[in-house]
Amino acid sequence: MLKQYKLRFYNFRLILWLLAVSTIGVLLVGSAMESLQKRQMAGVIFGLVVMLVVSLIDFSWILNFSWILYIFNLLLLLAVRLLGDSANGATRWLDLGFVRFQPTELSKIILILFFAKFFLEHEDDLNTFKTIAQSLVLLAVPLVMIYIQPDLKNTITALFLFCVMIYVAGLSYKVIGGVILIAVPMLLIFLSIVIQPDQHLIKDYQRDRIMSFLYPEDEEYSDDIAQQQNSITAIGSGKLTGKGLKNNDVSSANNGNFVSENQTDFIFAVAGEELGFIGCCTIILLLFLIAFECVRLSLRAKDLSGKIICCGVASVIMFQTFVNIGVATGMMPNTGTPLPFVSYGLSSLVSLYAGLGLALNVGLQSSAYKELHQSTWREELL
DSSP states (O other), rough: OOOOOOHHHHHHHHHHHHHHHHHHHHHHHHOOOOGHHHHHHHHHHHHHHHHHHHHHOOHHHHHHHHHHHHHHHHHHHHHHHHHHHHEEEEEEEEOOSSSEOOOOHHHHHHHHHHHHHHHHTTTTTTTTHHHHHHHHHHHHHHHHHHHTOOHHHHHHHHHHHHHHHHHHTOOOOOHHHHHHHHHHHHHHHHHHTTTTTOOOOSHHHHHHHHHHHHOOOOOGGGHHHHHHHHHHHHHHHHHTTOOOTTTOTTSSSTTOSTTTTTTTTTTHHHHHHHHHHHHHHHHHHHHHHHHHHHHHHTTTTSSSHHHHHHHHHHHHEEEEEEHHHHHHHTOOOOOOOTTTSSSHHHHHHHHHHHHHHHHHHHHHHHHHHHHHHHHHHHHHHO
């Protein structure tokens, strides 16, 4: 289970970028809501410990329990449905007494592990109808349980994650082309139904967010788009260098309370206003470098499962970054997605740290295996 690895094989660049963006996150959360800063800092410290421990565990050993993890994931999602806490019309949290936990965040990491093992076992017959159908059924069960919470954003995130993983596993371009030919018309049909006032596919508040994005000039949806407009104004007001952390400007997003949930979903508005264009670019660059290091680790993975794990973690980070910033800048419909390692949210924070721990172990495994093979080769020559 636990293995000893040589320190020089550890990817310290990844840890450096992670510490930098997490520090910025702690400062921004403290600026948005000072009472949460210590909890965010505690989450970062706990996440670092989790990442360190996970990085020293052989990921191949963890994959031996993929089915147990899959069933555990379903039980967690079922517990949310039966025992979960509700807020704003959604049931997504489990109250553990000392903390509220959102199982959906951990679910994404478990799905990465499960399908890494599944696709490894079906590497030779991945493009057969049987294997593709099995993988879709195995995905559909947790996906439906996430969707009915309701949690459309994480449903889409998990679906995107699956698409990345099956592509990395080696899905044929012919199959991909066929899926696109089917998916595009279905998406158009879905949107044509959703915009109807009497539709029943999604919740009314979800429809209103889509309609406010499609028709921002319509006064009927002015309340839904106001928050995004205030977010854009806050970002623009920071100009090049920002107004500074915890500034006293009464018209700021924090002091004026113009943007709600600014410690989570709209943390980028706080970053734009207080750190300016330079600060926003720094956050985006750091998150890109973290994802880039994960992809680099995937290229040296000892097998397909390690490659899928690294690319899966990278895709979650980049997709959530794109959605969060897209919402804050008005490029996408309003949906509550945390900015990785920056937004307040301990479930998301610790889960992503665990995912990076897995990616780090993939990197350690590749280096260890290369050194082992080189040593064996030298011994044979001697």
